[in-house]
Amino acid sequence: MSLTDKSPARSSGSPGPGSGSPGPDSGRRPGPVGGFARIAAFSHRRRRLALVLWLVVMAGVWAAATTAGDDYREDFSLPGTQSQAAADLLAEHGAARAGDTVQIVLQDQGGLKDPAVQDRVGRMLAEVAGQPHVESVRSLYEDAAAIAPDGTVGYATVTLDVPSKEMPKEDSQKILDTARKAAGDGLQVELGGEAARLLGKGAGGAAEGAGILAALVILVFMFGTVIAAGLPIITAVFAVGSTLGAIILASHLFTIADYTPYVMMLVGLGVGIDYALLIFARYRAELVKGVESERATVTALDAAGRSVFFAGCTVILALLGLVALGLGSLQGMALSVALTVLVTMAASLTLLPALLGIFGERFARQFTARDAKRRAKGKAPEGTVWRNLAARVQRRPLAAMLVAGVALGALCLPAFDMRLGFADAGSDAPKTTSRKAYDLLSDGFGPGFNGPLIVVVDDLDGGNAQQAAESAAVVLRETPGVQAVSPPIPTKHSGVATMIAFPATSPQDEGTSRLVTDLRDDVLPQVSERSGARYLVGGGTAAAEDYSGKVAERMPLFMAIVVGLSLVLLMMVFRSVLIPLKAAVLNLLSIGAALGAITLVFQEGWFGVEPGPIEAYLPVMIFAVVFGLSMDYEIFLVSRIHEEWTKTKDHALSVREGLGHTGSVISAAGAIMVAVFGAFMLSSERLLQQTGFGMAVAIFVDAVVIRLLIVPAAMQLMGRRTWWMPAPLARILPKVHLEKS
Numbered sequence: 001m002s003l004t005d006k007s008p009a010r011s012s013g014s015p016g017p018g019s020g021s022p023g024p025d026s027g028r029r030p031g032p033v034g035g036f037a038r039i040a041a042f043s044h045r046r047r048r049l050a051l052v053l054w055l056v057v058m059a060g061v062w063a064a065a066t067t068a069g070d071d072y073r074e075d076f077s078l079p080g081t082q083s084q085a086a087a088d089l090l091a092e093h094g095a096a097r098a099g100d101t102v103q104i105v106l107q108d109q110g111g112l113k114d115p116a117v118q119d120r121v122g123r124m125l126a127e128v129a130g131q132p133h134v135e136s137v138r139s140l141y142e143d144a145a146a147i148a149p150d151g152t153v154g155y156a157t158v159t160l161d162v163p164s165k166e167m168p169k170e171d172s173q174k175i176l177d178t179a180r181k182a183a184g185d186g187l188q189v190e191l192g193g194e195a196a197r198l199l200g201k202g203a204g205g206a207a208e209g210a211g212i213l214a215a216l217v218i219l220v221f222m223f224g225t226v227i228a229a230g231l232p233i234i235t236a237v238f239a240v241g242s243t244l245g246a247i248i249l250a251s252h253l254f255t256i257a258d259y260t261p262y263v264m265m266l267v268g269l270g271v272g273i274d275y276a277l278l279i280f281a282r283y284r285a286e287l288v289k290g291v292e293s294e295r296a297t298v299t300a301l302d303a304a305g306r307s308v309f310f311a312g313c314t315v316i317l318a319l320l321g322l323v324a325l326g327l328g329s330l331q332g333m334a335l336s337v338a339l340t341v342l343v344t345m346a347a348s349l350t351l352l353p354a355l356l357g358i359f360g361e362r363f364a365r366q367f368t369a370r371d372a373k374r375r376a377k378g379k380a381p382e383g384t385v386w387r388n389l390a391a392r393v394q395r396r397p398l399a400a401m402l403v404a405g406v407a408l409g410a411l412c413l414p415a416f417d418m419r420l421g422f423a424d425a426g427s428d429a430p431k432t433t434s435r436k437a438y439d440l441l442s443d444g445f446g447p448g449f450n451g452p453l454i455v456v457v458d459d460l461d462g463g464n465a466q467q468a469a470e471s472a473a474v475v476l477r478e479t480p481g482v483q484a485v486s487p488p489i490p491t492k493h494s495g496v497a498t499m500i501a502f503p504a505t506s507p508q509d510e511g512t513s514r515l516v517t518d519l520r521d522d523v524l525p526q527v528s529e530r531s532g533a534r535y536l537v538g539g540g541t542a543a544a545e546d547y548s549g550k551v552a553e554r555m556p557l558f559m560a561i562v563v564g565l566s567l568v569l570l571m572m573v574f575r576s577v578l579i580p581l582k583a584a585v586l587n588l589l590s591i592g593a594a595l596g597a598i599t600l601v602f603q604e605g606w607f608g609v610e611p612g613p614i615e616a617y618l619p620v621m622i623f624a625v626v627f628g629l630s631m632d633y634e635i636f637l638v639s640r641i642h643e644e645w646t647k648t649k650d651h652a653l654s655v656r657e658g659l660g661h662t663g664s665v666i667s668a669a670g671a672i673m674v675a676v677f678g679a680f681m682l683s684s685e686r687l688l689q690q691t692g693f694g695m696a697v698a699i700f701v702d703a704v705v706i707r708l709l710i711v712p713a714a715m716q717l718m719g720r721r722t723w724w725m726p727a728p729l730a731r732i733l734p735k736v737h738l739e740k741s
Contacts, residue, residue, distance in 0.1 A: 036309070040301030040353045044294050047357035054238055054351050061245035071251045072258035074165065075328030081546035082520060086456040086538025093493040100164040102172070102193035103155040104128065104179045105437040107444070108186050111151045112140065117187060124182035124189075125156055131178060132171045135161040145486075153444025155192070164194035165258070172199055176433060192437030197425055200432030201684055208265055210682055212237075214675035215273050222668050223284070225366055231355050232280060236272025239347035240265055243340045250336070257329040260336050262680075262688050266695070267625055268340040270676040271315065274629075274669045275308045275348040278636055281665040283356060284363070288371045293360025297353050303643075304636070305349055310573055310736070311635045312345040314566050315628030321562040322624050325554045327547070330617050334624065341628075386663025390656040390712045397713035404710050405589070408701060412592035414599040420548035421613030423686040424450065424507050442506065446483050451507025453516065454539035455499040455524070457488070461532060465497035466490060468533035475527050476501050481515040507541045508612045516545050548616045558620060562627055563588075570631070572736040576723050579638060582714050586706045587630040591623055594698035598622075602690050615687050622691065626698040629673070633707045637662050641715065642723075651722065655715050663708060670703025 043050045078084045104125070108117055118141060129137045140146040140154035147154035158175065160167055176191045176199065183189040191199070212233060219229030244261055282304040286296035319341070322334035356363070374382075393400045425438035441449050457472065459465040469488035476485045476499070486500040501519075505511035516537060524535040563584050570580035598614060605611030641658030648654060677699065680692025715722055 036305040036349065037298045037302040039349055040298045040305065041294070043350045043353035044297045044357040044360075047354035050350055050354035051358070054242075054347070054354075058238060058242045058245070061242055061249070065245040065248035068249055068252060070248045072256055072260070073251075073329070074257045075255045075332075076543060076547065077328055078543065078546050078550055081543075081550070082536050083538040083543040083546045086454060086536035086542075089456055089458055089496060089536065090491070090498070090538075093491050093496045100160050100162075100167075100194060102158045102160065102164075102175065102191055102195050103437060103441070104158060104175075105153070105155045105190045105192050105440045106140070106182075107153045107188045107440050109152055110186055112147055112154045113151055120182045120187070121156075124179060127181070128156075128158060128175055128178050131174050133160050133162055133167060134175065135159045148444030150444070153440055155441065160195065164198070167195040167198070169198055172196060188436075188440070190433045190437035190440060192425065192434055192441065196434040196437065197428060197432075200428050200434055208269065208679070211269060211676035211679035214679065215269075215672045218668060218671050218675065219273075219277070222664070223280075224370055225363075227359055228280070228284075228363060228366070231352065231359070232273045232276035234355065235276040235347050235352050236269050236344065238351055239272045239344040240268035240340060242347075243268065243336075243343045246339070246343075247336045254332050254335070255329050256332040256336060259685070259687060260329075260333045262683070262685070263333060263621070263691065264337055264340045266677060266680055266688070266692060267337050268344055270673045270695075270699075271312075271341055271629065271632075272344040272347065273672050273676065274632065275312065275344060276352050277669050277672065278308055278632075278665060279304045279348055279352055280356075281668075284367050285661075287364050287367045290368070293356065293364055296364075297356045297360070301349065301353060307636045307639050308348055308632075309345060310569065311628075311632035312341050314569060314631035314635070315341045315625070317565045317569070318562045318624040318628035318631075321558050321565070322620060324561055325551070325558055325620060327550060327554075327617065330620075333621070337625070383660030383663065386708070387656045387660040389663070389708065390659040393709060393712045394652060394655065394716045397716040400709055400713040401717070404705050404713075408589050408593045408705065411596045411701075412589065413596060414604070415592055415595035417603075418595060418599045418619070419510060419513070419603060419613045420551060420616040420619070421508055421513075422544045422547070422616060423612055426450065426506060426508060427610055427612045427686050429684060446502065446504065447506040447509070448483050448503030448512065451503060451512060451541040452539055453501040453503065453519070453537055453542055455501055455519075456536040456538055457497045457499070458534040458536065459495045459532075460534055461495075465495050465533065468531040469497040469499055471531050472524065472527045472533075472535060473499055475523060476519075479515075479519070479523050481505065481511060481518070503541075507544075512541060513545055516542050544616065548613075551616050551620060555620060559623065562624065566627065566631060568733070570634075571725070571729070572733050573635065574638060574642060574723070575725050575730060575733075575735070577725050577729070578718050578722055582711075582718075583631065583634045583638075586710060586714075587627050587634075587702075590630055590698050590702040590706055591626050593701045594622060594626060594694045595619055597697045598690055598694045601693065602686075612686075615690055618687070618690055618694065622694045622698065626695060626702075629695075629699065630702045630706075633666055633670070633703055634711075637666060637707055637711060645723065651720055652716065655712050659708070659712055666703055666707055670699055670707075673699040673703070 106112060106121065108114070111117070112121070122139065125137050125139050128134060136159045138157040138159070140156045146156070172191070172195045176196070179189050179191060216229055216233060219232060220226055223229050244264060247256060247260065247264065250256060279300050283296050283300035286299050287293070291299065316338045319334045319338040323331050425434040428435035428438070438450055455472065455476070457465045457469040459468050466488050473485050473488060476482050481504050482501050483504040484502045489498045491497060503512045503515050505515070519537050524537070528535055567580040567584060570583055571577065574580070598618070600606045601609050603611060603614055637658060640662050641654050644654035644657040645651065674696045677692045678696040680688045683689055683692070
């Protein structure tokens with residue numbers, strides 16, 4: 001039924017044409033009206049062709065992707081920031097490295113200067129110098145500063161001829177294996193640096209497999225048959241697999257980070273199973289009524305398929321909002337995930353009907369037989385539990401809203417103390433060599449050694465930057481929070497020099513963040529007034545601060561774009577002002593609860609998790625994905641309520657019936673999402689752990705607390721005003737038909 005349908009209202013209790021047993025026209029082929037119905041009918045009738053086309057597409061994309069290989073890369077450029085200006089200045093004057101470095105970190109309680117130890121280490125470093133991608137090796141015995149004051153900890157610097165991200169994992173492993181040949185007799189050898197961190201990363205697969213297995217169990221429990229449970233998963237795998245191959249090819253043309261495929265799989269599997277489940281649940285309901293398979297397919301796609309389409313559009317709009325942030329490789333990730341959702345929608349609307357056509361007759365027998373057994377046993381009609389829940393909420397709507405709202409509000413509070421940054425080796429698993437190297441360097445040289453600040457001196461008059469750097473070094477050594485400062489390091493250009501300032505606190509410590517701010521805003525500007533030179537604070541630690549600042553600065557614009565577009569779309573769909581406003585507020589509440597939970601677990605270290613800052617781009621990524629996914633449940637639930645409202649014009653009844661028809665599907669879909677997202681907690685990647693945990697919390701809150709408690713309470717309180725829209729606004733906005741005609 002469309003939003004403008006003029007047909008007479010029919011009581012929800014009166015039998016429809018397919019109720020109980022097949023109606024007189026149940027054997028006829030349906031006459032598709034809308035685009036979704038025509039797509040469903042075509043895919044159902046030409047099911048083998050549709051399936052072959054999907055197989056050809058996925059096989060072709062993966063053949064091309066396997067041949068081309070990937071070219072993932074990251075773009076952390078931040079125009080307009082001090083760290084970027086420092087990096088550009090060094091590159092301009094030939095001081096930027098083409099490759100990165102790794103450190104061979106050594107500890108010996110007997111002292112690293114022992115002749116026997118020196119001999120072993122020297123032979124080992126000579127062998128390391130011959131390994132692939134090693135440009136040079138600087139021994140710890142060539143630099144007095146490379147050995148800690150107590151003489152037990154030191155490091156050799158290995159310069160690579162490629163950036164760390166491009167260093168093959170097997171070559172990093174060769175360096176580690178070679179270095180560890182010197183270990184033993186009290187000498188510990190570890191490998192530090194970004195290339196070493198890659199050795200601790202898992203190959204992936206465990207999290208995805210665990211999520212799919214959990215989803216399969218939930219679907220089998222819901223549908224009672226493995227084949228029926230497998231169709232949503234098959235649909236999701238086809239969609240995600242095809243898109244992943246396409247993204248591998250796209251990585252040669254666009255800047256796409258290496259973490260993008262994991263985020264794509266996380267979102268794609270959850271959304272793909274979710275969308276297919278919503279359609280399949282409606283299909284099953286039609287079969288139980290006695291409708292034949294093709295007509296049930298068309299009806300399901302013409303109803304639930306529309307909900308899936310518009311829900312998917314909100315996810316895509318939210319993800320495209322990330323492009324407005326203008327943050328390098330985050331844009332590539334947003335476009336990749338948006339493409340994943342688009343292909344997932346296409347698979348749900350074309351591949352799933354084809355699969356229903358293949359197994360339709362079997363499903364018709366199984367589902368009708370199960371329904372007959374259930375009725376023979378005198379069990380309550382399906383959805384009774386959810387109707388009873390809605391009735392109880394409707395009796396005390398204000399109390400239900402207050403209790404749930406206060407609980408979620410309390411969970412949101414920790415998010416206001418969220419500290420953004422990037423995980424470094426200090427957040428790696430304790431057993432990894434990068435973490436062991438990090439801890440050894442911290443013990444030997446101080447916690448700030450792992451996060452040095454690069455101070456770039458630019459003598460604007462073109463004079464001697466060395467003198468300006470020495471003036472700054474004197475001040476820096478007396479600045480609270482600075483543990484040590486290196487002598488000025490000249491560059492090829494006399495007007496530019498650098499210094500390295502080592503904070504007294506670790507890179508992820510809040511004190512280091514304050515130090516960066518103090519140096520930029522107070523300490524170095526005062527030195528600049530006296531010397532006339534420009535001082536720029538750069539380096540990885542400062543860049544992380546700048547990135548976090550950019551995210552916080554552009555977050556309001558991003559939120560305004562996402563929320564604004566979603567409000568307009570929902571007003572077009574439901575011809576209401578209050579429903580979009582309610583949806584936006586409740587979606588923000590679920591996102592706030594998720595960010596609060598992430599802060600407690602990953603920043604404060606609850607449940608034994610290694611404490612540290614929240615990944616800088618995580619809040620915007622979770623906001624985009626969760627805001628869109630929350631709209632899925634909103635559209636699915638409210639569209640069914642609206643369908644009942646157009647039939648009965650009884651607002652209270654339409655809320656109960658809408659929840660009765662969708663409650664089990666929403667709870668199952670939410671459980672699947674939680675299982676898929678939560679499984680990524682098994683990943684060794686801190687970003688994926690935080691993302692999976694945050695999304696699992698958000699979906700749990702949204703599907704259980706908000707959609708099944710707060711929404712029925714809010715709609716009961718709004719009453720008939722729920723569907724109100726000012727006449728001028730109604731004339732301006734185009735009409736979108738959501739329910740089937």
